[in-house]
Amino acid sequence: MSNVLNCTGHELKLPNIVDSAGAYLFDDRGNRYLDLESGVWCTPLGHKNARVNTAIMRQASSIAHAGFCFSNNIVEDAAKSVLEITGLDGGQCVFLCSGSEAIELARQICKHITKKPVTMCLHDAYLGSYSSVIHRENGWHLFDWRECAVCPNGEDCKSQCPKLKDIPDSVSEFVFEPGSASGFVRFPPASLIRNIVEIIRAQGGKIVVNDVTTGMGRTGEWFGFNHYQIEPDLVAIGKGLGNGYPVSGLAINRKTIGELKDDIFIYVQSHQNDPLGAAVAHEVIEVLIDEDLVSRAAILGGKFLKELQTLANSKCITEVRGRGLMLAVEFAEKTVGDRIYDQLLEKGYIVCNRGGMFRIDPPLVIEEADLLRFVEVFRSLLDEE
Numbered sequence: 001m002s003n004v005l006n007c008t009g010h011e012l013k014l015p016n017i018v019d020s021a022g023a024y025l026f027d028d029r030g031n032r033y034l035d036l037e038s039g040v041w042c043t044p045l046g047h048k049n050a051r052v053n054t055a056i057m058r059q060a061s062s063i064a065h066a067g068f069c070f071s072n073n074i075v076e077d078a079a080k081s082v083l084e085i086t087g088l089d090g091g092q093c094v095f096l097c098s099g100s101e102a103i104e105l106a107r108q109i110c111k112h113i114t115k116k117p118v119t120m121c122l123h124d125a126y127l128g129s130y131s132s133v134i135h136r137e138n139g140w141h142l143f144d145w146r147e148c149a150v151c152p153n154g155e156d157c158k159s160q161c162p163k164l165k166d167i168p169d170s171v172s173e174f175v176f177e178p179g180s181a182s183g184f185v186r187f188p189p190a191s192l193i194r195n196i197v198e199i200i201r202a203q204g205g206k207i208v209v210n211d212v213t214t215g216m217g218r219t220g221e222w223f224g225f226n227h228y229q230i231e232p233d234l235v236a237i238g239k240g241l242g243n244g245y246p247v248s249g250l251a252i253n254r255k256t257i258g259e260l261k262d263d264i265f266i267y268v269q270s271h272q273n274d275p276l277g278a279a280v281a282h283e284v285i286e287v288l289i290d291e292d293l294v295s296r297a298a299i300l301g302g303k304f305l306k307e308l309q310t311l312a313n314s315k316c317i318t319e320v321r322g323r324g325l326m327l328a329v330e331f332a333e334k335t336v337g338d339r340i341y342d343q344l345l346e347k348g349y350i351v352c353n354r355g356g357m358f359r360i361d362p363p364l365v366i367e368e369a370d371l372l373r374f375v376e377v378f379r380s381l382l383d384e385e
């Protein structure tokens, strides 16, 4: 029996993974796997990124953690970078340890300011692992947007639509996940989101964007919310921010920071604003900029989507969709997906298999040739079905 508790609900699939490089993982038997999942969507720069590793070693060999009573320039610089890429210049940023925590802090801040009790999110939004966001029986307004996806008004979504009129005045914050990562990789209509944002703002609520998965270039823009022409009050970032190192961030706009200063707010966590996490975040942002990886995700993602869509000719596939390098392939039957998943793994390809759907989120640095080879292997397995 293993000494390690695995309570993720996911079976451990691969043997001992001992090494990595870019988009590849290697096991102790010398097998190579193309990681089309980026771990848990956490490594946009690929595994064992040399610049990030150097930044980790440099920072760890001076000061990794000093405690929240001491400041450090690297944290200042990293916060400035986050505020620049989120467009929340003039605001402030705090570094934390996980996406779940960034969402938790965002909700606490909004409730502290607005004094309103209800959190609103789209019905299929994943907001983290804490019980405070998993159990949504009380204090939540879940907006079911399935009808909106096929609404005849399309991009002319009307603010007088009954569903929008039902949004209660008691909403403290709308936590918007701009592309359901853990659900079905669907992207809500922009006009719907703009209308919701307008209503929440008019009622005195805040707009929190959950860009934990869709952020850091994944969808071909810096952040998923950039596809929606909205200006959030708070942006939660995780996963890709650390490229595998557990650092997350919450960027907060100037107005909200002003409101927090008017009414003292306390949130204490041992690793808040640790220099090591901040150094990693700073370097990840620099690499994304220097290597123009956000545009690369848009261009490469567009080509990859087109290639994957050719698989929809197979009777086994019902839909292929995506935005940037965040894609999904849906199967007509779950059992076919399960079978193909196992075969892909055997052939050295890792995708994320979720009940009849593959989620595919490769590192932004992946080679085009690797993506094309994957599509051909996938096609040959579909042909055998």
Ligand SMILES: Cc1ncc(COP(=O)(O)O)c(C=O)c1O
Pocket (backbone or CB within 6 Å): 098, 099, 100, 101, 103, 126, 127, 128, 129, 177, 181, 182, 210, 212, 213, 214, 238, 239
């Ligand atoms: C959209 C989204 N939000 C929040 C989280 C929570 O992040 P973490 O697992 O780092 O706590 C996840 C994790 O999968 C996620 O996909």
